[in-house]
Amino acid sequence: MMNSMSNMIENLKKIANDFKITEIDEREVKLELSNEQVLPVLLALKEEGYSHLSLITAVDWIDEGKFELVYILYSWNDGGKFLITTKISRNDPKFVTVKHMWPIARYYERELHEFFGIKFEGNNDMKPLFLEMWDDIPPLRKDFDPFEYSKKKFPDREYQKDVIHEAKIIRGDIDG
Numbered sequence: 001m002m003n004s005m006s007n008m009i010e011n012l013k014k015i016a017n018d019f020k021i022t023e024i025d026e027r028e029v030k031l032e033l034s035n036e037q038v039l040p041v042l043l044a045l046k047e048e049g050y051s052h053l054s055l056i057t058a059v060d061w062i063d064e065g066k067f068e069l070v071y072i073l074y075s076w077n078d079g080g081k082f083l084i085t086t087k088i089s090r091n092d093p094k095f096v097t098v099k100h101m102w103p104i105a106r107y108y109e110r111e112l113h114e115f116f117g118i119k120f121e122g123n124n125d126m127k128p129l130f131l132e133m134w135d136d137i138p139p140l141r142k143d144f145d146p147f148e149y150s151k152k153k154f155p156d157r158e159y160q161k162d163v164i165h166e167a168k169i170i171r172g173d174i175d176g
Contacts, residue, residue: 062143066090
């Protein structure tokens with residue numbers, strides 16, 4: 001791990017006293033935090049040069065009944081990257097917005113709301129980005145069944161997979 005990142009972790013221990021650290025490689029570190037620790041740690045990282053919010057995403061841990069939120073911060077100064085993660089309830093998925101720190105977060109949070117059903121308190125712009133008139137559970141949740149959804153929405157269609165045609169496309173024999 002780079003010295004600047006090691007120093008940053010030592011500073012973060014003063015803010016958040018108990019978190020799990022995973023070194024992914026020399027320039028990438030994952031920190032697993034409690035919900036209460038996330039905002040202070042994100043703010044501290046931003047103030048220390050990790051100012052680029054590359055992504056906010058989620059992982060559905062259906063067996064645990066949790067969603068894991070993942071914030072990816074990048075430093076243009078030294079090329080370091082921090083992945084900040086926390087888990088929230090899958091039954092009542094909500095977290096606080098970070099759009100006051102990064103305006104771009106507004107769109108990441110909208111996407112997570114649309115595809116996972118996660119609400120971000122303080123972000124009142126949760127209108128769909130992609131799925132107009134969606135009327136089923138969010139499609140990236142592991143309990144969403146795309147086949148059942150298709151049968152319900154398009155009952156007159158017959159679904160058969162043409163593996164020969166797909167193999168020809170993969171091999172390059174034909175152009176899709």
